[in-house]
Amino acid sequence: MAKAQEQTYKEYRIREEPFYIAVEDEVEIFNAAYEARLPLLLKGPTGCGKTRFIEYMAYMLYPDEEGDDGEAFSQLITVACHEDLTASDLVGRYLLEGEETVWIDGPLTKAVKTGAICYLDEIVEARKDTTVVIHPLADHRRILSIEKRNQVIEAHPDFLMAISYNPGYQSVFKDIKQSTRQRFVSIEFDYPPADIEKEIISHESGMDIEVAADLAKLGEKVRNLKEHGLEEGVSTRLLIYTGQLIAGGVNPLRACQVAITNTITDEKEVQKAIDELVSTVF
Amino acid sequence: MTEHGSSGSPLDSSYQEKIAQVSERLSSSSFRADVEFKRASTAMARVLSLKEFELWANLGFELGNISGRSWDCATEYFKSSPIVMEIEVFAFLDLHQWVGHGKELAAISAEAAASYFKHSPRFINEVDLWSLDKWVQLGRRLLDDHWKSSKLTSAYFRTSLECLPIFGLKGMEEWVKVAAALSSHSHDVGQRFLEDSRLWFAPLTDAEREKVLQISMAMAADDYTSIPKFFPLLELHQKKVKTEVRKPLYEICLNIAAQSAEDALAFLESAPLVLSRIESKDQIHLAALGSKLSDISWEAAMEYVNNLPEILATLPAHKVPPWFEAGMEVTTENAHAGTAYYAMESRRSQEEITRLQRTVHLEDINRLLNLYAEGLTARKLKIKKLEKESGLSATALPTTDGEYIQLPDKVAEYEDYTKNFKWYKVATAHQAGYYEYDTFCFSIRALKETGLGEIPRGLREKVARSERNDLEGFFQMFNEPSLASMLFRLMEDGRVDYLLRTNYRGLKRDMLPIMEHAMAERPPLRSLTPRRAALEMLLHITTLGEVRENLDPASEVFYNFIRGEVQRVFDADATVSDSALAAARVYPLIKKLPDMKGLRREIIEALAERLGNYDGDIDELLDMLLAEAEAGDTLEDLEGGDPYLLDVLEFRGDTKPEEVQKLMKLKEIKDNIDKLNEHGVPLPLDLLKELLKMGAEMDIIGMDEEDLDSSSGLFITNIDGLSEIPAYKKVKEMLEEEPETLQQLLYGDMGINDPLESIYYYDEWDHLIDDYRSKWCKLKELSPGDGDTQFVEETLKDNSEIINVIRRQFQLLRPEMFRKVKKLESGEEIDIDSAIQAVIDKRCNLTPSEKVYQRRDKRERDVSALFLLDVSASTDEEVEKNTPALPTADTSWKDDKYSNPGYARGGGGPPPPPEPSKKGKRIIDIEKEALILMAEALESIGDEYAVFGFSGYGRDNVEFFTIKEFPERYSDKVKGRIGAIRPQRSTRMGPAIRHAISKLDKADSRLKLLILLSDGYPQDFDYGKDRTSKEYGIEDTAKALHEAREKNIHPFLITVDPAGNDYLKDMCGKNDYMVIEKVSSLPQELLRTYRTLTYR
């Protein structure tokens, strides 16, 4: 069980400034929201930079501090939500250790105590009962109740709640409930415009800026086909992968084929069209 | 007929005496005749007078005495007599005729005559007395002096009765001819033919039967021994070859058989094998071609069919017809050459194949290019075939109109397929480039900002003062708008291609060779007039960037000037304004250049001198030149014709930007109107005015502004043609009519006068244009009517046993299907995780949670199922009890099941094949039964479900019958509606599915099922232009099903159409359908399907 728990969230010290280029005013909004400790909802398709953004913000807000207890402190605790994620996965649980029982804090509790940012990625995937724990943390109360221990913890003054949500492929019954939604400040993300995206691709993949610009251009063109059997356009992440393949010596046409065309659709005709776009750009 | 006594009473003594008398005489001649006579006599005595009786008996003697063997015949005569007398239409007077035929026969063959007497009563009964002669005459054709022919003729009398329903009396003549032809070679073969005929011919269609008889005749004439081999092959075809394909196949076969029975057999033998290698959708068409060919040369046709798989390995199916047609020409000239052609042996044939292989057809890449253009431009640009198509020539050039990019229908200019495809790609990118680089966004306002000061003076003032803001307005500022327009287009094409090349290095790779190719065939500059040479230079510069020819000094000066101006558009930041600016700046010079040859060189050189040696501001010189040129100070054009005709480049096409600009503006207005209409907002006056302004000269006749007061405004719906024909014409027409009429018309069109009915509009997919037809179908929600619950109750009663089984099956399924819900206070099982937690809690001295149970919860099943019932007319078809029913989808249009002319005529007529005593169940009844059983199962399991029926007639009249909505309970009212369902009209599946989707979309279950019960392919009289083509409907339905999947709805189609396998794979995808062979098993199959679909 302990093992499973480790896999459900990520907790580490961000030591270097993550590379992030602001697309709009998201940095200012985040800062302002943080000042007021307003919880945040990051909305946008997969691979458009939400996670990177929150990492960047976490670093900027707590550049290189130590935690209150003097130990190495994680600025950001990320939980990837999934169908079987329950409230106790977030809050914590007792475990048996020999004849002893030991309480282990869940990621959320840890963040609440240490004053980190807790980022619940893809919140709609989690089971409904998790919202019960989030709600009191996401409004003026800022408290976490741990039923098992009969405790109510008041959040550390630095604690911040952030969740993400991809409006693209959710079906109706996987929508976020209004009662949850209305507790958050929402920042909408989309794939960055080509001139920013090319910088990102170039930086992340190590490709020269010309190839990166072409990849960004291609991204734009492929996203134009979104309605034709593509669930989502090609993500910045995939464009970076493509850049990495090209940097690794793969022929650009082939790199696009494996990292873009074949990845985003199974429909033959659309694949062909994407191939033609690729051979137009490259 | 007179009765001489009731059946029970003993016979009159006079009869008894007579009987004894005759019997005594008979017994001395034939024991068997005597026996039969005595047996028949009682019945005969009752209906005949004594005199008649005597006559009857005497006729028997006459028969018996005809020949030594004719007593057999008399025996049959006596035996059949009571039977024949029973027939209502048969009177005693007819006895002579009846016996007459027998006597004639007996004179030749007693055996044949005996058979005649044996079988003729049935003939008279089932056909009529008047046809008896014909029937006998047919038999006599088979009779000659060979002893075996007696057997043959007897066989005829026997088998013809069985075959009569198949051929009809008329058709039998051909049949007998075949038998006669065969028996002239071998009586045995002839006889076997007669005896096996019923077996062989019954499964064939009318048309097939006729063809098969003709083939048999032809074979019999050539080699009678082929017949016994022929029919087993037909049996094989029944199993392996589709009906529609058999028809052309037998046509070919007939032509072959006329020449060689042996080859015909070989052909028939190989056909199924050949066909098995051809995709089923291509078979009919390709076979039909073969049939056409066989009329000219049977040998060529044989080669053609046998080589089809090979041809298809080299050419796609749609390219076979052009190859075929070329072969037809060859064959008409020389049949041998044709045979070699179709054997793919001749060079001509090979050349044709290579040519077709390299040809790219637009229809094959239409969607691909659609996506490509949309990807490039982010606009819903669509590709279509050039309207005036004539191959790839100067008259069929790519163009665009704001909505479509039009391209030639095929390209074969280059030596291989890839290159021709690239031509399409580059041409598409060029047209798309106008949108990508904002050609049609030209505005005079932007032009002013770009460089008002650089426009030559005379023009500058006009631009500055301009009231118009569009391209046409710009061109109008020149004295010669057509020249201005041409210059602009050259500059703009140059700019667009430049931008494409710089932005897309891949495209550049493809574009350069095409440019080179296009420029390779330009006329030499020397051969042109000075003005044309200048234009040609401009073309060279905008494509290749240079002129490669050697120029004379004067031309060199012009060239340098023009090239300098083109640099303006060869810039990554150049806009459409730069093209206009560049055009305006080269205009004065080109306008000044004369459009004639052989002019004194001095004039040209003087102009070059002025330009080349000008040391002031070049702009001043341009001002001057423009002033001179526009003042008419140019050398008159001495050559007639259009002076500016310049062959444009094929890949750049021929687009009129000023027209496109107008069309796009109109489109925008139209979209606004559509939007307003959608929201039920009347057309505001401003918009209407703007619309009218598009046709500058138009005024509103018979309507003043008060009439058009926006509060009472107008709805305008039907202005679809807006982008095709100048839309204002249509609007004008509408407005010229009485305003009230117009208003009425518009309101009527909207259907808004009918608030009681729920009306919905749906788009329909047209695969021919690769796009939806917007709001094409009007769907009405209706009630099937109220009925009573009787049908449901009866069904339940009839199926009570099955229902118990169903319930048990479904309940049995239940536990496994249900989701576990953990952490409950009570439940069926212990939830281990929670239990452990509770133990830990207890150790920690915490109050452990009592929620340590888990249960499989019914609600967690989370299924919503919508059943959509095809209630088209064809579901009225009865289903035969035991034999598999064969309803075809189009039985509603024509019902020729029993129409057999020869058969149906005549007294009383024979009954069609055995009819069930009580009216049999129809498809719809079985559909309903299936529904009722399904409902039982669903009720027991608790899934959400809804039931609807659909039919309709035409796109304006799609009917959607609500039987049960999702939230509705399975009430008596619902049951009544089920009872009330009855067959309606056509089967337009697309809109019905779309409406069902909208219903399911509102449900919030994890699994949403759309189950369609149908009996045939989608069809309606206007489902696609070509009513005989199923393709349109199938494509639309496939699209609608696809839309369902996109909405997370799982569609599944169950059909009882045995031909379903032919089209359902394409329509539904290979896993989402099921063809039920036995209609009566529909209920079980539906239940089974439902179980598997929801068992995940």
Ligand SMILES: Nc1ncnc2c1ncn2[C@@H]1O[C@H](COP(=O)(O)OP(=O)(O)O)[C@@H](O)[C@H]1O
């Ligand atoms: N604005 C940005 N600045 C820097 N990198 C970015 C930006 N947007 C996206 N990326 C890159 O895209 C990748 C995918 O983004 P990520 O944050 O993982 O997406 P998401 O969380 O939205 O699914 C990141 O690893 C990062 O390299």
Ligand SMILES: [Mg+2]
């Ligand atoms: Mg992420």
